[in-house]
Each structure stands twice: as C-alpha cells, then as structure tokens.
Amino acid sequence: MNRGTQTPGRPDLDRLVPEYVKAFQPYTPSKPDDVLCRMIGCSRLYRLNNNENPLGPPAAARAVIGSYPPPRAAIYPSGDAYHLRCRLAERFGLHPDQFLVGNGANEAIAFVIKAFCQEGDNIVTADRTFAVYEWVAAFSGFTAHLVPLKDFAFDDEAMLARIDERTKILFVCNPNNPTGSYWTEQQLRRFLDRVAGRQIVVVDEAYGEFVEQSDFPDGMRLLGDYPNLVIFRTFSKMYGLAGLRIGYLAGDRAVVDVIRRTCVVYSVNGLAQEAAVAALSDEEHITATRELIRAAKASLLPVLDQLGLTYVNGEGNFLMVRLPFNDALAYRRLLSHGVMIRSMAGFRFPNWIRISLALPEAMQALAEALAAVINHES
Template identity: 55%
Template sequence: MSTLMLDRIVPRHIRNFEPYYPSKPDSVLMSLFGVERLHRLNNNENALGPPPAVHRVIDGFSAEMVPVYPNGDCFDLRDLLAAKFHKTQDQFLVGNGSCEVISSVIKAFCVKGDNIITADKTFAVYEWVAEFSGVEARLIPLKDFGFDPEAMLDAVDDKTKIIFVCNPNNPTGTYWDRDTMIRFLEAVDQRCIVVIDEAYCEYVDNPDYPDAMLLMETFPNVITFRTFSKMYALAALRIGYLCSSPDVVDMVRRTHIVYSVNTPAQQAAAAAITDDRDFILATRKMVKEARQLLCPFFDGLGIPYLSNQGNYMMVHVPLSDTLLYRMLMKHGVMVRTMTGFRFPNWIRISLVQAPVMTDFINAFREVLSTVQK
C-alpha cells in the first residue's frame, strides 16, 4: 500500500493555490464550437501583426541557428533599450514575457510573511505569483474603476515590499496622471519598491500620462515593466522586460533566470523598437477607429461600457458574461469574460480592425436578440 503523501511534502500555500488552466488551442476551440474561423478578441493582441522589420527577422531565421544557445541575458537587446531610453544596459532585465520578470521581482524582495499591495481588479499575475510564493497579496478595491492611491498607502506596513500599479490598468483602462503618480511616490517615500506596469503605455498619447522611465530618475525605488506582446505584436515569442535603477536591477538579477528568452524573440524585439513610430501611429489609428464603431453601438443599446486607454474596452452585459462567451463562440467570436477579474457580467473586447469589429457587432446583436426572446 504505497500512497504518495503529498500533503506532507507540499507547502500549505502551494496546496491552497488554485492552478490556472489556459484556454485550449484555437483549432480545438473551433472544432468544439463548430466554427470555421475565430476572431480572437480576448487577449488584447495587436491584430495588425508585428512591424515589417520583425517579418524580415522571422523570415531570415535559419535552422542553422537552432543548435546555438541564445545570448543568456539579451545583451544586444538591452544595448538597444538603453540607447532608446537614454539609460545604461545594467538598468534592464529581459524575461520570457513580463510574467517572468514579475516572478523575479517578487523573489528578489519578498520572503514569507511579507506582503505586496495591488488592486483587487487588475492583472492577476501579481496576486498569483505572490500567493504561490507564500507572500500575502493585499488587494485594494478599485475606486471609480481606478487604483485608489490613498487606500493603497493606508495598507502599507513594515512588511510591505512591493506595490504594483498597473498603469493603465488592465482591464479598466484607467490610469494615474503624472501628478497623482508623483504624489503617491512621494508618500511611499522609498519604503518599498513601486512597480509601474506599463504593458499598454504605447497606446496612451495623453500628455498627462506619466512615463516611469523618467520617474525612476527621481524615485530609484521605481521599476517599470514593459512588454513586446501588446503593442509590438510579439505575443507568441514571449518577451518583456523591466527597467529600474542599477542597484535595484542588480538585486533582481540574482533571482532572474538567464537563457530564458530565445534568439528569435531577442532579434524580433530588437527589430520592433527600431524605427517604431509609424507602426505605433497605425496601431493607435486602428484602435481609435474600433472605438468609434463600438461606443455608438453600445450607446444605442443602452449598455454601459468603459472605454479608456489601451487596445481594449469593457462592457457591462445584461446577462452572465460566461453565457455570452459561449454564445459568441458559436458565432466565431472570442471575448474575455471578466468574472475572473472580479467583474462579473462584464466582458473585455480587444479593439482591432473595423471588419472584425463589425462581425463582433453583428454577432453580439444576434446573441442579444436570442436571449431577449
């Protein structure tokens, strides 16, 4: 009688953590839902695809390069990032998506008994990594769909090691303006690390939007996260990075896995940020046009929505969001349900090209009429 006694060898915080099961591949979903095409409006991907320079990198990647390890710490890419943002190479760490750098930062600064602070309705990975690392995640309710600076400051104690601010917030699209962010950083007074996650910063063109790359010159406890998945459309390559003061990065480097970013990802990222101005403008234009289609549509139906920053918007639907998901999938449209973000009966829609948005509108209208019958 041999029974593996996992409860004796697995820490309690791991046993209590709920595993995450990602979505099935598109081909499987299409087969299950009986559709021949699938509009992916669930992951805030840039439907324009990557900049032209990236195509050339991918096309030029030969099989002869496969046996060779990638550069272990993305030397060339960090060199380019340093030049682009007028910093030094040792201020950057590149990871296999920004999820990896989140993990590195929490490992570098937190031990069991410490806490991190973030919002209750934001990107879930800060909370997840903290919890499966045995670190308390203090989740502060959003205020008017935005991060609440006063409540977050009230939650800080001597065990607080990191505050995560998603700016703009995924999924609400709200952001702290420069004055709010500076007041917050001053109040934190370097008692802990402040991570400003700027995954969607390239989509924001408002003049009052704060740039964490500049703020860290004044506040050395600031770390910014950025990703190549959202604006630069390199999601399949999994590459993101952090930037901070050299001393902070030196600490994070100790817990950061090297060799985790593959060669095509490093080369594609380097190509993406070289001369990216026109590409960013074209993407912003696509997102703006999508908003101009969707907002009047939902206004006409009297359905509330949040249309702020980023390449997405949230809609408060008059039925269960998970039922709406299943019904839209039957029309070949995949949206993100927001119950998992603690916004029950909201959906998040990626803003993409007009023909796809029109398909979404038609499918949504049909589903709604089915429900109302």
Template identity: 80%
Template sequence: MRGSATGARPDLEHLVPEYIKAFQPYIPSKPDDVLCKMLGCPRLYRLNNNENPLGPPPAAQKIIAGYPPPRAAIYPSGDAYHLRCRLADRFGLHPDQFLVGNGANEVISFVIKAFCQEGDNIVTADRTFAVYEWVALFSGFGAHLVPLRDFDFDDEALLERVDARTKILFVCNPNNPTGTYWSEQRLRRFLDRLAGRQIVVIDEAYAEFVEQADFPDGLQLLADYPNLVVFRTFSKMYGLAGLRIGYLAGSREVVDIIRRTCVVYSVNGLAQEAALAALADHDHIPATRQLVAEAKAGLTAELDGLGLSYVNGEGNFLMVKLPMNDALAYRRLMAHGVMIRSMTGFRFPNWIRISIAGPQAMSALVEALQKVLSNDR
C-alpha cells in the same frame, strides 16, 4: 534490485504547501483548430488577449520569416545583451538598468522573489492584472488587495494597506482591464509619500497606446525615484506575444538585486532579434493607434445602439457590462466564432473585456452580440 517502495504514490498531503493547495490553476483556452472543430465554425475571432491585429512591425516580420534554422541549435544571449544596449540607447539609461524576461510574467516573478520572504506581502488593486496577486500567493507571500474607486487605482487606500511587512506595491498604468491611468503629477505624489520605504512597480504594458499629455513615462522618473521599477512588454503594441518577451527597468542598485533571481537563457534568440527590429520601426505605433481609435469609435457607437454600458479607457481594449452572466455570454459568443474575456475572474461579474481588432473582427463581434442579446431579451 528495486526496493519495495517502487511505485509508491507520493504523499502530496505532506509534500504540498498549504498555500499551493488553496491555489486554483489558470486553465488557458484550447488552440483555435480544436475550438473551431468543437464549435463547428470556420474561423474564430480571438478578442480576449489584447493582441495587436497588425501583428509585428514589418522589420520584425522580416526577422521572423528569415530566421536561419541552424540558429535554433545555438543558445541565445543569456542576458539579452544587444537588446538591453538598444533599450539603453533609446531611453537614455544604462544597459545594466534593464532585465529582459520570458514575457512580463517572468519579470513579475523576478521582482517578488528578489524582495519578499516568508511573512512579507505585496499591495495592489483587487481588479487589475491578476498575475501580481497570483505570483505572490503561490510563492507563499501575502497579497493585500485594495478595491478600485471609479474603476481606478485608489492611491490613498493603497497607502493605508501598507504595513511593516509590505515590500512591493504594484500599479498597472494604464490599468488592465479598466483602462484608467494615473497622471505624472499623481504618480509623483504617490512615490513622494512612500519615500523609498517600499519598491513600487509601475506596469506600463499598454503605455505605448496612450496619447494623453499628462501620462507619465515611468522610465524618465527612474532618476528621481530609485525605488521605482517599470515593466514593459513587446507583446501588446509590438505584436510579439507569441515570442514571449518583456523587460523591466530600474536603478542599477535595485536591478542588481533583482538580477540575482533571474533565470538566464529564458528568452529565445528569435524573440531577442525580433524585439531589436521592432524598436527600430517608427511607423508601427502610430498605425496601431489609428486602428485602435477608429475601431473603438465604431464599436462604442454600436454599443450605444444596443443600450450597453461600457468603460472605454486607454489601451487596445474596453469593458462592457451585459444584462446576463458573463460566462454564459462567453459560451454563446463562442458559438458564433467570437471569443471575448469574461470578467468574473477579474472580479467584474457580468462584464466582458473586448480586445480591439480590425473591421472584420469588430463586425463579427457586433453581429454576435446582437444575436446573443436578442435571444436573451
């Protein structure tokens, strides 16, 4: 017989840590079919997640289209062995210097769990990719946030916020959402001043979009800085966001520590094979860069015509300041079938971030902006 406690409600007040009670969950947007039905529009242009409008490289598309259904019943490589070997060959490193995760979000968690314990903290910017802060906070650690300076990471202020319990510093290069970046000289100077006392994570999720000559290749700095960890992803340039696959690289000693926090088998087999194929494609990166450059040039000309201020840095996105509340702008643009990212959550109130896409999507955005602004003025 069941005991008298059957069906008793859990004592969440007692069970849930205080730092979880204070944390607000991230609520994703509804699927396109649901949103279109709600809005009464035939299609939705998603310009909110910085996806690649060209999709995956053709070789990866072939892998996806031909993936044999029986393979879905078989566990994938638990540590993405072949992909790590391919990455090692490509970048002149050892396979054991790489870890592959279920998107870059998972490898962020790997690093924080590997080095932080109760009372420790991380240091990063206050207006950057929020997951560094979120993972630290919902893991029970501190997050010291440093204001941006002219939309850029402030290296001096970052160093000033380091204390005896700081374990990791996160620098998004180029930064999401502002597109600003650190040159190699600046990054080396920053790493030299830390002198290996903390782990430094350089998030290069948008590195493949950057063509500036002084932009650093973090993977080539690993030999000089054993405390450096570099993040990269297949979600952005390589168009595999739906398959969720990213990776980190570092010294073998550091990666061996991080590996202890990894969840094996978290990256599915299709994602691993598609990523392998994507790396072999030599035309996809220049084609994407060309699309982004042309679309940005057209969009900024339209924004100038509308009298709007914007920040146009590196990456496949830009930020626009509106003469209205960004949440209101989000709802009004959605009514025209255009989804952007409202930036209050990034601590940029009244700004929106726009992902760069093809001509049809950009035209729909401009037309929707014109209507929204004319109604507001």
C-alpha cells in the same frame, strides 16, 4: 490517506505540497483555434480575448522572423539579452544594466517578488487588475493585500493606507488592465513621494504605448528621481510579439542588480531577442496601431450605445462592457458565433466582458454576435 497504507512509490502529496499551493487554483487557458473551431463548427474564429495586436509584429521584426537561420535554433541565445538591453538603453537614455529581460512580463513579475519578499512579507495592489501580481505572490507563499478600485481606477490613498511593516512591493498597472484607467504624472509622483523609498513601487506599463494623453507619465523618465521605482514593459501588446514571449523591466542599477540574482539564465529565446531589437526601430507601427484602435472604438461604441450596454472606455486596446446576464454564458454564446471575448468574473467584475479592439472585419463580427446574443436574452 493514512500514511501506513500509502501506496509504495506514490508521493504523499498531502505532506509534500505547501498549504498555499493547495489553496491556489490553476489558470485554465483556452483551447487552440483549430480545436475550438471544430468544437463550435465554424471556419473562422475572432480572438478578441487577449488584447493582441491585430496588425502583428512591425515590418522590421517580421523580416527578422522570416529570415531566422534554422541552424541558430541549436545555439543558446544571449543569457542576458545583451544586444536588446543595449538597444533599450540607447532608446531611453539609460544604462544597459538598468534593464532586465524576461520570458514575458510575467517572468519579470516573478523575478521582482522573489528578489524582495521572504516569509511573512506582502505586496499591495488593486483587487481588480492584472491578476498575475496576486497569483505569483500567492503561489510563492506571500500575502497579496488587495485594495478596491475607486471609480474603476487604482486608489492611491487606500493603497498607502494598506502598507504595513511587512509590505515590500506595491504594484500599479498604468493604464490598468482591464479598466483602462490611468494615473497622471502628477498623481504618480505624489504617490512615489509619499512612499519615500520605503517599498519598491512597480509600475506596469504594458499598455503604455497605446496612450496618447499628454498627462500620462513616461515611467522611464522618472527613474532618475525615484530609485525605488521599477518599470515593466512588454513586446506582446503594441509590438505584436506575444507568441515569442518577451518583456522587460527597468530601474535603478542597484535595484536591478538585486533582481538579476533571481533570473533564470537563457529563458528568453534568440529569435525573440532579435525580433524585439528590430521592433524598437519601427515608429510607423505604433502610429498605425493607434489609428486602428481609434477606428475600432469609433465603430464599436455606437453599437454598444444602440444595444443599451454600459461600458468603460479607457486607455489601451480594449474596452470593458457590462452585460445584462452572466459573463460565462455570454462567453459561450459569443463563441458559438465565432467570437472570443474575455469573461471578467476572474477579474472580480461579474457580468462584464473585456473586448480587444481589432480589424474592421472582427469588429463587425463582434457587433453582429453581440446583437444576436442580447436580442436572444431579451
């Protein structure tokens, strides 16, 4: 529009909006369950798209949530999640100031990028991993160098080769979402040794509590050896608090002090903080969830084999499955059976879907829906 004919009072978005924001495509979330059920005409919807814990929060966290006094909603929470940071420090043998709590791990990602990147800087991560690393960099005006996966896993050598003089942060999702691959402790240490402190290395362990392999690294134990290492964890997955939006990062005190300068005070609500403190005390919940995931895999893998489908069986509470037709079409047809899955085109895996592992009833519904959809296509 010619500026001379600009409507009075209407903002000139072409001038005001940065080019990198214009080029960014917004994320479109799915509609709420009640709306979807009305749309597709079903009474029950199985959400197998967001890797949520079907067991819900641990019993101790449920008690906190159920007894939360309504008057407390009028009071601002701890601005720095003091009690939760103290509890995390106790659990991992670190100092409370080594932790930073955010409104979900997504906010922690933004904190780190804003803390270290300035105009002209870049981050390095994989091309087919949790997309928020790339998204936050892009809508903040920074470049994301994306390295192809190798055998469905992060390629450490290719990531190192992609570093340049403006690289500030390397993001590694371990285990990776959506493939479930992971770096062993030996591989992670070798990578950190070669980075040698020149960049910040973020290891996202959102699904770490699901891994039972002995060679999987516990990032918290590596912080003393690598001051440039930052670990992400969340209460959304294993601890079933996705609806309360709470995650955290840990690192060297000097590094975390820098990141803290970019934080939004009071972004984590009081109920989330108290529920998270309680959740950390419930080890039985982790055991029960791992047993559920093992049972769900045991029931689903034979179904996939019988249907002749290729799949990636990695770590975490999900599986990735290749279909003989478009994943967007699969999403719609499975949804018509009351089953939601995650289409993988957005992860740059066209014709693949990601399935969250869940309770037997949901796995049975998925098996029947997959069979119906595959048979229809054939």
